[in-house]
Amino acid sequence: MAELKDLTKRAENYSQWYNDLVVKADLAEQSAVRGCMVIKPYGYAIWEKMQQQLDKMFKATGAQNAYFPLLIPKSFLSREAEHVEGFAKECAVVTHYRLKTNDTHDGVVVDPEAKLEEELIVRPTSETIIWNTYKNWIQSWRDLPLMCNQWCNVMRWEMRTRPFLRTSEFLWQEGHTAHATREEAEQEAQQMLKVYADFAENYMAVPVVQGVKSETERFAGALDTYTIEAMMQDGKALQSGTSHFLGQNFAKAFDVKFLNKENKEEYVWATSWGVSTRLIGALIMTHSDDNGLVLPPALAPIQVVIVPIAGKPEQKQKVDEAIIPVISKLQSDGYSVKYDDADNKRPGFKFADYELKGVPVRLVIGARDLENGTIEVMRRDTLEKETRPIEGIAEYVETLLADIQKNMLVKAKAWRDAKIHECDNYEEFKEKIKEGGFFLCHWDGTAETEAKIKEETQATIRCVPFGYEQTPGTDMVSGKPSKARVIIARSY
RNA sequence: CGGGGUGUAGUUCAGUCCGGUAGAAUACCUGGUUUGGGACCAGGGGGUCGUAGGUUCGAAUCCUGUCGCCCCGACCA
Numbered sequence: 001m002a003e004l005k006d007l008t009k010r011a012e013n014y015s016q017w018y019n020d021l022v023v024k025a026d027l028a029e030q031s032a033v034r035g036c037m038v039i040k041p042y043g044y045a046i047w048e049k050m051q052q053q054l055d056k057m058f059k060a061t062g063a064q065n066a067y068f069p070l071l072i073p074k075s076f077l078s079r080e081a082e083h084v085e086g087f088a089k090e091c092a093v094v095t096h097y098r099l100k101t102n103d104t105h106d107g108v109v110v111d112p113e114a115k116l117e118e119e120l121i122v123r124p125t126s127e128t129i130i131w132n133t134y135k136n137w138i139q140s141w142r143d144l145p146l147m148c149n150q151w152c153n154v155m156r157w158e159m160r161t162r163p164f165l166r167t168s169e170f171l172w173q174e175g176h177t178a179h180a181t182r183e184e185a186e187q188e189a190q191q192m193l194k195v196y197a198d199f200a201e202n203y204m205a206v207p208v209v210q211g212v213k214s215e216t217e218r219f220a221g222a223l224d225t226y227t228i229e230a231m232m233q234d235g236k237a238l239q240s241g242t243s244h245f246l247g248q249n250f251a252k253a254f255d256v257k258f259l260n261k262e263n264k265e266e267y268v269w270a271t272s273w274g275v276s277t278r279l280i281g282a283l284i285m286t287h288s289d290d291n292g293l294v295l296p297p298a299l300a301p302i303q304v305v306i307v308p309i310a311g312k313p314e315q316k317q318k319v320d321e322a323i324i325p326v327i328s329k330l331q332s333d334g335y336s337v338k339y340d341d342a343d344n345k346r347p348g349f350k351f352a353d354y355e356l357k358g359v360p361v362r363l364v365i366g367a368r369d370l371e372n373g374t375i376e377v378m379r380r381d382t383l384e385k386e387t388r389p390i391e392g393i394a395e396y397v398e399t400l401l402a403d404i405q406k407n408m409l410v411k412a413k414a415w416r417d418a419k420i421h422e423c424d425n426y427e428e429f430k431e432k433i434k435e436g437g438f439f440l441c442h443w444d445g446t447a448e449t450e451a452k453i454k455e456e457t458q459a460t461i462r463c464v465p466f467g468y469e470q471t472p473g474t475d476m477v478s479g480k481p482s483k484a485r486v487i488i489a490r491s492y
Numbered sequence: 493c494g495g496g497g498u499g500u501a502g503u504u505c506a507g508u509c510c511g512g513u514a515g516a517a518u519a520c521c522u523g524g525u526u527u528g529g530g531a532c533c534a535g536g537g538g539g540u541c542g543u544a545g546g547u548u549c550g551a552a553u554c555c556u557g558u559c560g561c562c563c564c565g566a567c568c569a
Contacts, residue, residue: 016563030561090567125569159493159567166568219569227569239569276569311527348529355529366528376528458565492569 014234015162018285022163025293025356027280035161035168039277042357045301046280047171051151053203053298054173054275057195063147063175068129070152071120076128080253086220087124090157094120122155127221127246127272130176131254138268141180141260145188149175164281165238165492172276178251178268180260185269186224189245192273193226196241204279205296205408206230206286207416208240209438209487211463216447219272223247229462229487231416232285235436237462237491240282243273281492286412287381293358294380296408297401304330304337304397305359307350309366316341322390323365323375329394335401355380360404361397365390381408422485426476429488433457438489440468442482444475452477453488462487 022028027043030036039047055065071094078084098114101107123129130148138146155169175192179185193210200208208228218225222244230240251257251267260266287294297303306323310316323339330337338359340350347364354362364376375390377397381404388396419437423429429439443449443461454460463486470484 019562034560086568154569156568160565170569172569242569274569278569307528309528343527346527346529346531348527348531350530351528352530364528368528 014232018281019163021284021288021292025284025358027284027293028163030163033168035158037161037163037167037169039171042301043280046283046295046299047277049299049301050199050203050279051173054195054199055151057199058149058173058175061147061191061195062145063149063177065150066148067150067152068126068133070123072123072126072129074119074121076132077121079128080221080249082249083127083221083253087156091124092122092155092157094122123152124154124156125272125274126150126152126154126174127176127250128254131250131256131270134176134178134268135254135256138178138256138258141258144180144258144268145177145184147175147177147188149173162281162492164277164284166278170276170278172274174272174274177271178256179270180258180266180268182247182269185247185271186245189224189226189243189271189273192271193228193241193243196243196273196275197228199275200228200230200240200279200282201409203296203298204283204286205298205405205412206240206282207409207413209463209465210467211465211487213242213463214443214447214450214461214486216450217461217463219244221246221249222272223249227463229438229489229491230282230286231419231438231489232282232492233288233415234285235419235490237438237487237489238278238282238285239462239491240279241273241275244271246270246272287408288358291352291383292356294408295358295360297360297405300358300360301336302338302354302357302359303335303401304361304363305350305354306337306339306363306365307347307354308339308341309347309364315367315370318370319365322370323363326363326375326390326394330397333394333398335398355383361400363393363397379404381411424473424476429476430457433459433488433490436490438462438487440465440485441488442473442475443484443486443488444478444480444482446478446480449475449477457490459488459490462489462491 026040028037028039031038077087095116096110096114097116098111099108100111102109134146137143151173153169153171158166158168161167177188179188197208197210200206208230210228213225213227219242224245226243227239228241229237232238248267248269250270256268257265258268284293306327308316308319308323310319327337327339351362358380360380362378369375369390373390374387375393376385376387377400378385379400420440421432421437422440423432424442429441433439450461464484465487468485473482475482
């Protein structure tokens with residue numbers, strides 16, 4: 001791993017280190033299309049693990065999967081005023097539907113004859129097309145709640161991109177729900193936020209702060225935006241999932257009404273919620289060290305890798321005999337195990353490579369172990385090695401994986417908590433924010449104060465955190481009274 | 493779109509100031525020896541130096557235009 005360590009030292013900043021890690025760990029690479037990313041098999045395997053788990057959790061709340069079109073008629077986007085404001089600027093637009101060969105017959109040009117009457121927008125998010133569809137699906141209170149989720153790609157023509165954290169095209173899921181009452185919709189939005197927080201902490205081992213966004217940071221068209229905010233190792237915040245209470249804005253814009261039990265016509269109440277491949281970025285930036293990725297067992301495509309050390313064929317056979325029962329046991333218990341007995345790479349190379357890829361547990365077995373009836377176990381999170389009897393090793397590895405999962409969260413949480421501070425002095429804040437971290441500060445609730453902080457420190461209000469004991473105080477910038485503390489941080 | 497950097501072998505880069513046969517490491521291919529922390533030896537393949545034009549006997553190197561990429565900022569999941 002000397003190579004990556006050097007890069008870390010040489011790296012001018014954390015972003016550079018992160019980009020190198022993404023490439024070296026074989027997760028993704030840059031595509032030929034500006035701002036887009038090729039997700040490589042190993043990176044995609046992590047996404048698949050996330051999808052599987054999230055899908056289970058969504059279905060447990062009653063949501064169903066569906067799919068809506070990639071292309072959205074331009075007029076749909078102008079139906080909801082705030083939504084237009086928020087998304088109009090950064091969309092890819094389809095204007096023609098045909099190409100033709102050029103005059104010199106060595107290429108193609110856009111056929112001017114094939115101009116669309118109405119341009120189509122490559123979805124930056126699907127609220128509009130989904131609400132246009134929901135209009136036809138909802139007539140009665142009996143049709144509610146309607147809860148659909150779709151796994152898809154979206155495109156936003158971002159000015160500046162980084163792999164996984166912000167790409168022009170990205171994979172995500174977006175849930176869109178319709179409810180009969182305001183209370184039910186609000187509850188749904190909050191419930192989904194809890195699902196995301198649960199997933200982040202218990203599967204990704206990424207501790208998050210749950211809270212509600214300030215007006216300026218709110219989703220375009222929402223009444224409330226709930227967020228989970230994670231802290232990366234450079235102390236910057238990463239918005240890792242959002243859940244929006246949309247009120248009746250989209251119902252009114254797309255005329256989605258239902259007859260209630262009293263036979264009265266009412267607009268439905270809406271929510272939307274989503275997480276994206278950005279979660280992979282959060283995973284990388286929360287846990288990785290200079291040896292590479294550190295993946296939580298719950299999401300690691302390979303949970304256990306076994307490296308045999310055997311030069312001669314007869315020795316290899318003995319190693320196989322000793323280890324194959326262990327592999328079978330682990331696999332039948334549902335663990336993903338890789339037995340890397342390829343003889344074209346030396347053990348040292350494999351050790352470094354699987355560390356780079358973040359495999360949680362590594363087992364090594366060779367002649368020395370065969371004599372002693374032992375096996376070497378290494379855990380990726382702490383890099384600790386120990387030699388144990390091979391007897392009962394499968395059971396030991398299973399408890400070890402559970403322990404790694406738990407330890408990663410504890411470690412990340414302790415690290416993060418040490419970087420969360422209350423702060424009541426703006427001058428002090430300006431100094432401290434340079435080193436990153438979350439700051440709990442009183443805020444007078446005005447956009448002016450928010451803008452001033454952003455302008456002077458590049459930090460933004462991440463959220464008003466839930467579950468934090470609030471007492472009234474004074475805004476550190478304006479000196480005006482404040483009802484609650486908010487989380488302020490620099491962010492990705 | 494502003495500021496800074498950079499385009500040379502699959503990859504990371506040296507060579508550019510001061511013009512003169514296209515380089516290194518790594519990766520790759522072949523053969524052999526190896527295998528408990530990124531192996532070694534021998535041999536081999538691979539680049540019209542981003543691109544267009546100019547200066548010159550001669551350009552990766554100098555001049556002009558142009559395009560791409562990276563980092564920092566504005567925008568955002």
